[in-house]
Each structure stands twice: as structure tokens, then as C-alpha cells.
Amino acid sequence: MARQVTGLEQGLVVLAGIGRSRFEPAAVWPENAKPKRELMAAIDGAIHAERMVIETLSEGGAAIAVPIRMEGHLRGAAAIQIGTHPDARTDLAIDQLQWGSGWLEAFLRRKQGGSGDSLASVIELLATSLHHDRFTEAATAVASELAGVLNCELVAIGLTRGRHARVRALSNSASFGKRSNLVRAIEAAMDEAIDQQAVLSYPPPEDGSERVLRAHAALSETEGGATLCTVPLTEDKKLVGALVLERPAGEPFGRDTIQMAEYAGVLLGPVLAIKRREDRWLPAKTWDASVNTFKALFGPNHAALKLAAIALVALLAFAWFAKGMYRVTADATVEGRIQRAISAPIEGYLAEADARAGDIVKAGEVMAKLDDRDLRLERLKWESQKSKQTREYSQAMAKRERAKALILQSQIEQADAQIELLDQEIGRMVIKAPFDGVVVSGDLTQALGAPIERGDVLFQVAPLDDYRVMLRVDERDVKDVKAGESGALILASLPDTPIEVQVDRITPISNAEAGANKFLVEASVTDGPIDALRPGMEGVAKIEVEEHRLVWIWTRRIVLWVRMTLWSWWP
Numbered sequence: 292m293a294r295q296v297t298g299l300e301q302g303l304v305v306l307a308g309i310g311r312s313r314f315e316p317a318a319v320w321p322e323n324a325k326p327k328r329e330l331m332a333a334i335d336g337a338i339h340a341e342r343m344v345i346e347t348l349s350e351g352g353a354a355i356a357v358p359i360r361m362e363g364h365l366r367g368a369a370a371i372q373i374g375t376h377p378d379a380r381t382d383l384a385i386d387q388l389q390w391g392s393g394w395l396e397a398f399l400r401r402k403q404g405g406s407g408d409s410l411a412s413v414i415e416l417l418a419t420s421l422h423h424d425r426f427t428e429a430a431t432a433v434a435s436e437l438a439g440v441l442n443c444e445l446v447a448i449g450l451t452r453g454r455h456a457r458v459r460a461l462s463n464s465a466s467f468g469k470r471s472n473l474v475r476a477i478e479a480a481m482d483e484a485i486d487q488q489a490v491l492s493y494p495p496p497e498d499g500s501e502r503v504l505r506a507h508a509a510l511s512e513t514e515g516g517a518t519l520c521t522v523p524l525t526e527d528k529k530l531v532g533a534l535v536l537e538r539p540a541g542e543p544f545g546r547d548t549i550q551m552a553e554y555a556g557v558l559l560g561p562v563l564a565i566k567r568r569e570d571r572w573l574p575a576k577t578w579d580a581s582v583n584t585f586k587a588l589f590g591p592n593h594a595a596l597k598l599a600a601i602a603l604v605a606l607l608a609f610a611w612f613a614k615g616m617y618r619v620t621a622d623a624t625v626e627g628r629i630q631r632a633i634s635a636p637i638e639g640y641l642a643e644a645d646a647r648a649g650d651i652v653k654a655g656e657v658m659a660k661l662d663d664r665d666l667r668l669e670r671l672k673w674e675s676q677k678s679k680q681t682r683e684y685s686q687a688m689a690k691r692e693r694a695k696a697l698i699l700q701s702q703i704e705q706a707d708a709q710i711e712l713l714d715q716e717i718g719r720m721v722i723k724a725p726f727d728g729v730v731v732s733g734d735l736t737q738a739l740g741a742p743i744e745r746g747d748v749l750f751q752v753a754p755l756d757d758y759r760v761m762l763r764v765d766e767r768d769v770k771d772v773k774a775g776e777s778g779a780l781i782l783a784s785l786p787d788t789p790i791e792v793q794v795d796r797i798t799p800i801s802n803a804e805a806g807a808n809k810f811l812v813e814a815s816v817t818d819g820p821i822d823a824l825r826p827g828m829e830g831v832a833k834i835e836v837e838e839h840r841l842v843w844i845w846t847r848r849i850v851l852w853v854r855m856t857l858w859s860w861w862p
Contacts, residue, residue: 298352298376299384303330304395305338306359306367314338314367329354330372337368343385351375355385357392369395426570430460430563437555438462441548443536444517449481450524450532450567456481459532459567476513479506481533484521488530490553492544493519516540522552524560531564610842617839619772621762621812623780623792623832625824627753628815630731635661635743636719644735646750652724658750659722659735661743666720670713677706728752731826753826758816760792762832763802763809767851771836772797772812780816782830784823791818792832 302320319326329346333356336344346354356370369392373384423429430448438446446462458474458481461467467474483506484491493507507519517537524532534556538544544552568579587593588600639661646658684699733750735741743749760780764772772794780790792814801810814832816824 297380297383298373300352300372300374301327301330302369302371303334304359304367304369305334307365317367327354327372330356330370333372334368334370337370338365341365345381345385348372353381353384355381355388357388359392359395366396423566426563426566427460429566431462431464433559433563434460434462437534437536437552441536441552442542443538445514445535445537447477447481447535447537448524448532448563449478449535450563451485451530456485456533473513476506476510477535480510480519480521480535483507484523484533485530488523490523490549491519491521492549494543496543510535518543520544520549520552522549522556524556524563526561526564531560534559607842610845611840613841614838615841615844617771617836617844618778618833619764619768619836620831620833621764621768621809623763623814623830624761625782625826625828625830626759626761627728627731627826628757628759630751630753630826631725631728632748633658633722633725633733633750633752635745635747635749637661637716638745639663639665639720639743641735641739641741641743644739646724646730647734647736648730648732650730651755652728652730652752654724654726656724657721658724658730661720661722663717663720666713666717670710670717673706673709673713677703677710680706722749724752726752726754728754729825756821758821758824758826759795760814760816760832762794762812762814762834763804764812766801766808766810767848769797769810769812772834776834776836777817778814778832778834780814780830780832782824782828784828785820785830788820788823790816790820790824792834793817794834 299320301324302318303316303326304318305314306317307314316326329348333344333346333354336346337356337358341358341360343358344356346356348354352372352374354370354372356368358365359367359369369388371384371388373381423432434446434448437443443462447458448460449456449458451457456478458467458477480491483503487502489502491502491504491507493504493511495502495504507521511517511519514537517540519538520536522534522536523530524534534552536544536552568576584596587596641659642662643660644658646652646656652658680699680702684696684703687693687696687699729752731751731753733748735749774794774796777791777793780792782788782790795813795815798811798813801808803809814834
């Protein structure tokens, strides 16, 4: 504090022992200095008033004193005196004095050996262990903290591995030689306490029971006659390690200290054991989890786990030995096996449109008409020419003009041919259904009077009793589908009526759909409600391939994915 408070002239700490009312100087700065009268007056005021006292000096400066309490009782006071230094600040001096008094309270609490302080110290140790994520850091911090609390030169923490304890942390030491003589001697002392399942002290107390202390004697001799105390660490009634405490020769461990070490062993054992388990590599955790599960399965209790394991084994056995029909699932669309395109015979204008997509038509039923007025006028023109040529032909024959008669006869035949051609074109102006069926596409009701080019497709008609089903099979399954295999089709419009289908041919045409490559497979309807089918209906088809084990059917896609992934990554 002398380096942190500018203008500090003198400092004094007075304390009283437990159960005593007399306060005596415990520390003074500078060393061997005689406390000033103003400083003693501030100390006396803080003790009697049990609050901070600030005495202003006549020559300048101030004397500041604060009380020191512990467990609600007054234990002493601390005071400082600052002079008239130009940089001296009373507020900063007060802050530093209050901070220092808090440190003194913590120090006295550690020194006190009461049960309440022991419990508080153990809780602090527990908080220290929980503060660190890694096991080694937590164990080292706990060992160092425990060495300060119990006034030990050395504290070692060891955990069992197999049948022997291994030192995992030493106080105030981040690293140590695991094969050194000291570490081996400490591990032997830990094994000695764990084997006897008791707290061991060396030299042994006079009123204590007889214990085997060979390893402790050897460790004490190695450390120059040091005093030792070893406390086993427990977790769930099992010994998981030990604490070795070491003090210089001639400083034995009292009952309060041993009791506090036992408290620490009870509370710290489970925490350190858990941190050690969580700080291991993943294979070690997996192995331990497997071993624990195996013990739970074949040991007592854990009825729910056993029933779940039995159910799982039964399911796996059923999937391995039972067989089922392997089916290839694919999206399906119903199409007419024949789709007749009805196109415009000649150029013209649309006059009538009696049918549109979705209508059912009969053979010969009028679907649309084109405007034929121009053709009829043309036909009338040729009929007039034919009548005129016929009269001239009769006159030529009457006059016996044979050459002229032959020419007129040819012209009459030409007119007949033109009239016949126009009659055919007029007949084609009426669009009729070629067979009984359903109009798949074509709606001209909104295009009356529109010009029509020759060859324009006006309608598409499909038959009502002849359908095919187009399946879109995934590329991973297409190799299993063969012509002649049968299956069932469920349509969205007929979910309760399965329709039998049979594969006719597999087309080498694929389409990309939703990130997957699909091949078109053509199938025919062999049995089902044909009258209810309409082109364009969609559903799901399942083609029966052959019988396989259920486990093969359920894991087939996963196995294929794993194989493909390994192949793509394999060097």
C-alpha cells in the first residue's frame, strides 16, 4: 500500500485474538516505527465506534482508520496517515485502505480453524475447481488453494487409474516429472491410504489406531522428516483418489485441519472425477459409455433399459430373418396410349368451337367449324363456268364442230374437278372427332373469328379405353426394374382403389427433377376402373421386383450412399 498511496507517512494494524478484548499492534509501517498519537487516536475511534474515522491534522494531512470484522465480530482496525504531499488524495487513500482491510479479513478467515470457516474454505475450493474447464488446470488450482488454506508446503492430488493412484496435480506447479522419485513416493502413500480406506497421518497420533505407514515413512524421509496427511477422495461411495498434504517437520496436523481436509475430499472428489472423465479423448469416453451400458444391461436394476434392449434385439432379428417384397417406388402419370392431333386443313377463320379440353366426344361429333364462305363462292363460280361450257358444248355438237367440242369437254371436266376439290375442302371445314375419346388439349371458345393457319393443332384427343402409365424412376432404382414386372398404382383422385400395372418398356430418356435424375418407364393398365381414368392423372406406383430381407430393403439407400461417398473420396 505504501507504493500505491501517495504521501503515506505511517500505517498501523491492531488485532485481538478470539475471545480476547485487548487489541495489540500486529503490523506497523515503516518497520520498528513508533505509532504517532494522531494515528492511535484514529484507531481508538474506529474500534469504539466500529466505523470509519477520519482525523484531520492541524499541520495538514489526515489520519484514516477502518474497523476489521469477521463473522460479525470486531477483530481489530487498520489505519494510515497521509501528509501534505501535493499529489496526496484522501479519497484514493480511503479506497486503498478499504481494499486492504478486505484482504486482511480474508487472511484472518483462512487462519481461523472454526467449523464455519472450514466449510466456507471448502466451498471456495469447490468454486475454484468449477471455475476451470480443463481437469489439469482445475486440479492444480485446487491444490495450490488448499496449500494456502491449510498452511502446507506441498499438496498433491491423485486419482486412481486401474489399481494404483497417479499424481495429477501438485500445488504451485503446472508441470512435474511423472517418473521422479518424489512422485513415485507420493503415489505409494496414496495407494496406502486408499487400500486401508482411511485418513493417514505421519507421524501417527498417540491416541490413534494402528495403521500401516511404510509408504508415508519413506515419503517423510525423502522430504527431510516432513509431516504428512493423506485423505482419500470419494465419489458415490467409491474411492477415486487421494490428497497428500505435507508440512515441515515439527508442524503436525491438528484435528480441525484434518477435518477440513476430509470435507475437501468429500466435496472435491466427485467434481475432480467428473472433470477428468469429461477431459478425455472421445474414444475413451465412447469406450467407457459402452462398458457402463454393458454393465447396466447385465447387472441389477435398469429394467427399462433391459426392456428397450430386448425390443431392439427382437426388431433387428426380425429385420434380419424376415423377408418382404422389394418394391421400386416412382411417381406416375396416366396418359392416353394414342393421342390424335387434329389440325387445321386450310387457312381460314374460326367460326364455331363446340368442344374444349376435358370434354368427352363421340366419333363423328362436330368439335369446331371454320368459315367456308370463300370456298362456297369459289364453288359457285366454277358451277357457273361449267353451265356456260355445257351450253357451248351442246351447240358445238349440234353444228358438228368436233374440235371445239373436244376443247369444251376438257374445260367441263376441269370444272368438275375443281368443284369436287372445293366440296372436299368445304367438308373439311367441319372438324369432327375421329373416335370416341376425351379432349386432352384445345380450347378455342375464346378465339372465335381468329385466323387459323394450315397445320395449326386445334385439339388433341385420347381414347377412353386405352391408357399407358409413365413412371419416373430414380436412377438408383432403374436397374432393378425389368419389362414384364407388375405392380400397383394409387392415383391422387382414387386413393382407395389400387390399379394393377405392368412394365412394358424402359426408355433411355432421363429428366432432372428436384435435384434427382429420373428415367421414364412405360407401363400398361392390366386391371382397374378404366372408366374412371383420365389422361393427366398423377399418383405413385410401386413395382414388385423380388423378395429380400427387410434389413436389406430398409438400408439399401443408405448403403448405396455410403458406397458412393467412399468411392468419391477414396484416393
